[in-house]
Amino acid sequence: MTQVNAPRVYICTGCDIGASVDVDKLCKIPAEFGVPQAKRHPFLCGEEGLQYLRKEVAEGAGRILIAACSGRVYADRFDFGKDVMVERTALREALWVSTPNDPDTQLLAEDYLKMGIVKLQKSEKPEPYIHQLDDTILVVGGGITGMTAALAATDAGKRVRLVEKEAVLGGFVRKLKRRFPIDGTGNPVETNIVAMAEEVKNHPAVALHLSSEVVSISGQPGEFDVRIKTPEGEIAVRAGAIVQATGFRPYDISKLGHLGGGTVDNVITSARFEEIAASGRIRRPSDSKEPSSVAFIQCAGSRDEKHLPYCSSFCCMTSLKQARYIREQNPDAKVYIFYRDMRTPGKYELFYKQMQDDDGVFMTKGDVVSVAGVDGGVEIVVNNTLLGGTIRVKADMAVLAVGMESAAKNGGALHLAYRQGPELPELNYGFPDSHFVCFPYETRRTGIYAAGAVRHPMDAAQSETDAAGAALKAIQCITLAAAGKSAHPRSGDTSYPDIAFERCTQCKRCTEECPYGMYDEDAKGTPQPNPLRCRRCGTCMGACPQRIISFKNYSVDMFSAMIKAIGVPGEEENRPRVLILACENDSMPAFEMAAKLRLKLSPHIRVIGLRCLGSMNMVWLNDAFAKGLDGVLLFGCKFGDEYQCHNMKGSELASERLSKLEETLGRMSLEPERVRFVPIAIDDAYALPGIIGDFMKVIERVGPNPFKEFAD
Amino acid sequence: MNNTEYLEPDLAFVARLKRAGGESVKKCFQCATCVAVCDVTQSDRPFPRKEMIWAQWGLKEKLFYNPDVWLCHQCGDCSTHCPRGAKPSDVLAAVRNLSFIEYAVPGFLGKMHSSPAALVALFALPAAVLLLAAIYANGLVMPEGEIVYSRFFPLAVIDSIFIPAALFALITSILSLKKLWSGMKRNSPGKGDPDAAAVFGAVKDILLHKKFAQCRTNRPRYTGHLLIFFGFLALFATTNLVMMYHYLLGRETPLALGDPVKLLGNAGALAAFAGVSYIIARRLAAPDETGKTSYQDWTFILTLYAAIITGILAESARLADIPAAAYPVYFTHLVFVFFLIAYLPFSKFAHMLYRTAAMIYAGSNGKNN
């Protein structure tokens, strides 16, 4: 370590820090690590303090530890340019949750300072991965979503390649007679799809492939290698990012036999009805008679565990719109709508009101139990109606308002040559969606964004917004990738994992566990990194049993050293030590909120923030217990169906790893209660004192870690 | 619902109902807020939510022969609270307006009462009958001397006109009520026979105006209706007492001002006058609270008002001794009274029959009202 790169430590005494601990004693700590004595300042984040730090930098300080407030505040103030490494130790927050000027508080402050110094010592400046990248956006699917995404991307100055499997652009919307009212007047409007298709077709920045399909996609953002089957033969092209806009399929009517689906001629889907309406007079299939009564069955197969367990959100409006078609064609016609709930959010409610007001539209909530062919028409039996009990109604035909299935269900659109599978991972029900709060517009394949009804059920108007969002995400991803930076959630991070391949045992843990499918594999199972797919969560680092995956500024060794830097008082002192490994995204903010609220936490805990709990390597637990710590708490996001993990799988994978822990603990003759995973949400500040207090009681009960005596 | 029967909505009826004052009916989206505020609701009868959807579907049989529709005393609370701007109280009033036509025996009289075009004809009948009677009785010459109405229309003449009119009203009332009763029996599977307790309960409720007292939105109507109700009761009693005076005691009209029967009659007239005035003023000033006032409402209220006013004026003119005013006013008074009595089951006056019947029906079927 050269002199220039030697860490320098600055302790702020503002924000009650100076009044809560013996700062002079703290200033001497760095010496234990061969680092010059710490300097103190009354107000580091103020202009004077910053001037002081800038002067220090100018005089050669290249690695700085600022022991003051959390790294989540004032990141901009403590940024001294790309050549200066800054590490922050959240002394202030640690002291706010502790009793001032207590011996335990002093020990706590010392430990945090030690961990900060070690962390900085083990950190290297990341070198961004910079390649010459392609910035074309590949749009798969030429319906309203795909075309909107294409036009949005070209508007932003990008080139677009659009692949559509049909011979014409327009997708589902092209088959509509009219669209839902989106103008607030409550009247369905003509679609503008033909004009839009023309615009896309003639756009100089759009390369269009009709009657074409993607055969395979490999590579990474900025370097996707795409093979496309076109009528002229197969072509190979490059793309920077991809928007998947392959739309939906109406639910298969033949699965709805109890509603006459697939068996009764005059029972059709709303999609089919729309086609009939768009092509002229509405006539029923069996005998081309113009119907004088039509029954709409809402939620046909939707919100039903046996079929589609969700609401497709567009079918209520579709039926109302189609009821209007019938009433326009024949003012004496009767339209029945049997619904479970009418769902017409926002301004759509105005149209619902309008259709309610139509004398010829008869609606009731109820459970449609059967639709059968009778006398050339249909007979519908509805239970539990609002009219009272069961009713039986006759109509000329019935329309099943079926829901949407993602076109991505069962795959077939992207053909990714990825280790983790050929399509985007789905969130649920076959939709490649992402967590709405933590991960808006995202997918688990970096640089590939699903938009429109393929992503989750949505109507044309929502799809347009979604498409624009996806186009922007695609552009953002390419832009970040070109600078070697990560996309969401660690946007801007330039570190990426390095593998020491010599020691890789081809266990495939990293290739399987990476939530983003970053690694491919060669035939032997050796991981093949695609760094631009990486989101820097560190999950692979946590997974690797050989501990050979590391980032320049984030490594297994770094955290082992930090854990080992924690001071462990002898058994007789009755000062237990509990390590908390906490996710930076939710658990650390919860700690900071607790600090702001001045809640009191046990002085015996030592908290280390992780990029994601998924990056927790089991060796750290070994290290902690070998060192004589008495317990370990793992704080991560909730997982499962309602997961809140920023990296989808991180906390889940970490808790899975724990299942192998008993063995480790058993070997050390330690009680399994000493380790506990606790799901923590960002708003759990008030729960922390209780959670930690409970655990301290457990530790008291199981007693001190017997390894204390052997630890140095 | 019969399991083999198809439900057939009736578009024409929906349109008719809208014209009769229920134009908001289709706005209802069945949230049942009205059920929560309505006193008529029972746990097994989500009223008036269910009536609203029946009305939307045009299921007239279910509406016409449904005691609940008559138990509604149009307090207006439902309309005040409806989040959708549907006005169940107006819709139910419209159903009741159409019910007068539906139950009427003979039917044409019901129709005539809902049609402004027929109003002249309806008034022409009593006017002509009374004119003929006046010609017959006194050659249309106003008697000289002290004003004594029985000299203009001897009691026997009056009775020979009004007793048949009352009998006609009685018989048609019974026929119309029978239609309602059997309809209710058809539609709700209760036993349907009136029981004494229910009759007693209904009478008690009516006398106490119990339901009106519970209204929130249209609370002031309690007072108005109470005045009219008891005013009319007093007038009805007066009429009967006068007949008793004549036939049993041989005492003739006009009675002295201090006579208890006279006092009762005058008090009744003033109470009724005050009540109707108040109700008219409310309907004009606060239509949001009273609900819509339909043609049938206006005809009934104004006829009532006219009968009371002409009655008071006739008495005043008599006391003031102005024969030129007294006799024509008295004549007019009799026309209005005839209208009210003879057409009772066809005008809105009939609400007292149907409402009472519905209360008894509901009470007899184990449903408190």
Ligand code: SF4
């Ligand atoms: S939009 Fe309406 S019909 Fe479609 S699933 Fe949702 S509630 Fe059912």
Ligand code: SF4
């Ligand atoms: S697990 Fe996380 S850090 Fe590792 S390769 Fe995947 S995205 Fe990158």
Ligand code: SF4
């Ligand atoms: S009338 Fe109004 S309050 Fe009553 S159910 Fe209908 S919408 Fe609701």
Ligand code: SF4
């Ligand atoms: S007006 Fe009053 S009594 Fe009639 S339905 Fe409405 S709330 Fe009930």
